[in-house]
Amino acid sequence: MTPGPAPRICRAEPGAPSRPGVMGSGISDMGEATAPPRKRLFIRSWGCQMNVYDSGRMADVLAPLGYGPAAAPDAADMVILNTCHIREKASEKLFSELGRLRAVKREREATGGRMVLAVAGCVAQAEGAEITARAPWVDIVLGPQTYHRLPEMVARASRAAGAVVETDFPAESKFDHLPEAGAAAQGVSAFLTVQEGCDKFCSFCVVPYTRGAEYSRPAAAVLAEARRLVAQGAREIALLGQNVNAYHGDAPGGGTWGLGRLLRELAEIPGLARLRYTTSHPRDVDDALVEAHRDLPQLMPFLHLPVQSGSDRVLGAMNRGHTAADFLRVVERLRAARPDLALSSDFIVGHPGERAADFDATLALVREVGFAQAYSFKYSPRPGTPAASAPHAVPEADKDARLQALQALLRDQQEQFNRSLVGRTIPVLLTGAGRHHGQVAGRSPWLNPVHLSAPGALIGQVVPVAVLAAHTNSLSGTLAAGAAMADSSQRREEPAPA
Ligand code: SAH
Ligand code: SF4
Ligand code: F3S
Numbered sequence: 001m002t003p004g005p006a007p008r009i010c011r012a013e014p015g016a017p018s019r020p021g022v023m024g025s026g027i028s029d030m031g032e033a034t035a036p037p038r039k040r041l042f043i044r045s046w047g048c049q050m051n052v053y054d055s056g057r058m059a060d061v062l063a064p065l066g067y068g069p070a071a072a073p074d075a076a077d078m079v080i081l082n083t084c085h086i087r088e089k090a091s092e093k094l095f096s097e098l099g100r101l102r103a104v105k106r107e108r109e110a111t112g113g114r115m116v117l118a119v120a121g122c123v124a125q126a127e128g129a130e131i132t133a134r135a136p137w138v139d140i141v142l143g144p145q146t147y148h149r150l151p152e153m154v155a156r157a158s159r160a161a162g163a164v165v166e167t168d169f170p171a172e173s174k175f176d177h178l179p180e181a182g183a184a185a186q187g188v189s190a191f192l193t194v195q196e197g198c199d200k201f202c203s204f205c206v207v208p209y210t211r212g213a214e215y216s217r218p219a220a221a222v223l224a225e226a227r228r229l230v231a232q233g234a235r236e237i238a239l240l241g242q243n244v245n246a247y248h249g250d251a252p253g254g255g256t257w258g259l260g261r262l263l264r265e266l267a268e269i270p271g272l273a274r275l276r277y278t279t280s281h282p283r284d285v286d287d288a289l290v291e292a293h294r295d296l297p298q299l300m301p302f303l304h305l306p307v308q309s310g311s312d313r314v315l316g317a318m319n320r321g322h323t324a325a326d327f328l329r330v331v332e333r334l335r336a337a338r339p340d341l342a343l344s345s346d347f348i349v350g351h352p353g354e355r356a357a358d359f360d361a362t363l364a365l366v367r368e369v370g371f372a373q374a375y376s377f378k379y380s381p382r383p384g385t386p387a388a389s390a391p392h393a394v395p396e397a398d399k400d401a402r403l404q405a406l407q408a409l410l411r412d413q414q415e416q417f418n419r420s421l422v423g424r425t426i427p428v429l430l431t432g433a434g435r436h437h438g439q440v441a442g443r444s445p446w447l448n449p450v451h452l453s454a455p456g457a458l459i460g461q462v463v464p465v466a467v468l469a470a471h472t473n474s475l476s477g478t479l480a481a482g483a484a485m486a487d488s489s490q491r492r493e494e495p496a497p498a
Pocket of ligand 1: 206
């Protein structure tokens, strides 16, 4: 996914701006945190939205120790780099940032000060030993399942000579041991992790190794966290998971709930206007989920459903567990249930063994589905994954050419989708101040960032916006006459755009 001008929730691109205040800047406003902070914390997040969520939770766990937000790493007493391992470039960014911070840390120590430097996230999990060897100035290395142990690690780091490393998959769940989410208030649009890890082992992917086995949080914990987020002002919640629709959490009355049932219960929370979920897998779209799309006006008509390739040969080699026709059937079921549903996806070009004809099948699938948005990547070999040692690597030049052709097609489709909204009045959730005075920023049901002039007092409401212009990554419009509108009020009138 390429960085857009505003937060998008369906992406896993290193360095993409996602939630202002956590990713790429200091931790967010710590709200009603008790005593004034005595120490400054800066968290930089790369990778997927789950890392953004985790960064917020690390801020929560450190708040009782007196850590408040720092504006920049250079002004911080503690810096956490929350890393992504999904593609090679994602891990390289870590080592270049560590090089820069080494100088800052040295300078601090030369004047008698101290800076605690921690590396968290998926690179920490996969390459803990390499990090301590290549960057011995790092104090703490912690994997994604050990964030609840952070206070203890900080204490140990102040005593230890070398780095403190915690990359186990502990028997206890971090979710049971982290403080309640929310000291770092998330604002109008909030993330909520409901599921972690992955058991699918696609040939190319590190996630099963970095995040561990699939785990679903109990439904009661999810509902309680959602209610807290709404009480703090969230109007939209995006449920997160590496395979969020594989969710099967313990139900309050015994048994388990799937994602469809969980969404139904969340939709009952008063004040919660919009629900989304990401990232989903085509294999786990069951009838209950399709019915949730049919029945819940709060569930937004936009779905990120990665397909990776349109060739059955490549899908087989990738161990995706479905064919191109299976994917098309899933799309058909979803669109039958929710005709205004727009789709987004992820694609990989140049997986080992991919031939020109396979790539053509991918283009054909894209033409057949028509995506409102999509992310495409060149295959990047990841150490320890089956594809990394597979024969028939695709030459770099072929990967480049395929990526360019695919991205041109996807860009056309995205522009066409955005243009189809011009002239319509759509419900927009106003999420915050805009770039210019008097402007506010919001989001369409299909996740387009929308810019318009409106009173700041409307932030947090869903308002009708007449779309005046479409740009590649955003829309601009004007407040339409009438009071705040519910998303549901438009639902039946709006045919699928594009
Ligand atoms: N769980 C999601 C994807 C999570 S990773 C799913 O199953 O679809 C996010 C995206 O990164 C993937 O969809 C894939 O397109 C891309 N990706 C993962 N590993 C990659 C690799 N080794 N090289 C290139 N892209 C990769
Ligand atoms: Fe990775 Fe495949 Fe699991 Fe998605 S389903 S996280 S691509 S192994
Ligand atoms: Fe990256 Fe880990 Fe997310 S590898 S995409 S941060 S699960």
